[in-house]
Amino acid sequence: MKKQSIAEIKGLLNEDNLTSEEWQMLIDDERKGVQTLLKSYHRKKERERLLIKQFEEMQQYENKAYINGADKIAGVDEVGRGPLAGPVVAAAVILPKDFRLIGLNDSKKLKEDVREAYSSYIKAHAVSYHIAFIDNQVIDTVNIYEATKKAMYEALAGLNPSPDHVLVDAVHLPRLNCSQEAIIKGDASSISIAAASVLAKVARDQFMKELHKEYPGYDFDKNMGYGTKAHLEGLNQFGVTPYHRTSFAPIKEEVQKTFGQR
Known part of the structure; x- marks a missing residue:
């Protein structure tokens, strides 16, 4: 194979379909630009590997629930407890068993454009989702903690089909008629709660804008x-x-x- 230009090599790496012979030629290529491209490629692959590992680890609560007989697992989370203005917003979502969105995480850890893209993807692929807004007047009447629970109950009540197991970010919901698990920092530990976190954050941000x-x-x-x-x-x-x-x-x-x- 003839020696290719840096631009051609960059295109080949982006396609990610090199033969072993082509790889060896790149490894042996002493041009600084080629070696820089290879380092960048390997860093990208390592980031992808870590994100895949993170996503698989965040499936642990869902997988355990499936093993225990659950079929429709809902994640629920809220945003907006701390602000001085606006509603508290909760989202509930049931994801399909084969759901895959590498990079999904606590909404606060995602850039705004990524959150918005993920929100659209989650809505398009969810079995069901619902978003509930509890306004500031209710918050002032019942207090923010009770308003948060009210938002979560309303979000869950809006799901169709209804869940048979619920994963909640840190809050216990005693009035649920199915099993539940409250998970500390659940939005960074469960894909269902993380998905709910993204939906709630994007919806509330749009309201405030x-x-x-x-x-x-x-x-x-x-x-x-x-x-x-x-x-x-x-x-x-x-x-x-x-x-x-x-x-x-x-x-x-x-x-x-x-x-x-x-």
């Missing part, structure tokens, strides 16, 4: 309702919106300043 169009002074499209400097400055300048959680400090103090101590 739309809210920013109505209330642009708080940077909701960037902080998603969390108490950043820009958000607090917006509060100081424009006051409390109907979407702020009045039971949360410093919103509570802002309301008290405006309407007097209650």
Whole structure:
């Protein structure tokens, strides 16, 4: 085989279909550009290997449930406990047994464009999914923990078919009529919970970006309702919106300043 250009070799590596003879020629090629390409290729392959290993490890809870007789396993997770504004959002999802999305992880660990692409993929391939929003008024009435559970129950109730086993991120849901397992850091340990985490995060982020169009002074499209400097400055300048959680400090103090101590 004649010596090929760097561009041709890059194309061959991208195709990933080299013969053993072609590989040996690349290994023996002393050109710096070729060796750089080989190092880059091997780093990429190692990253892929680790992601595959991670995905397989994140199937452990699902595999155990299948062995124990479960057929429709739902993962459920929430986002938005900590923000000063906006809803808490939970998603529930049942994935097929052969579901495969290498790179799936806790939504907070994924870049925004990756999360959005994964959300679309999960929706397209899920057996069933449902997303539930609990608004700030309910949060202020029942407290954020109870609102979180309410969102999870609603997300699970929206699944069709209903699950026969539920994997939950850290929260126990006593009113479920099927078996469940609460997993600490479940969004980084279970593919079903990770998928729910992605769906919930993307849905809530989209809500906050739309809210920013109505209330642009708080940077909701960037902080998603969390108490950043820009958000607090917006509060100081424009006051409390109907979407702020009045039971949360410093919103509570802002309301008290405006309407007097209650």
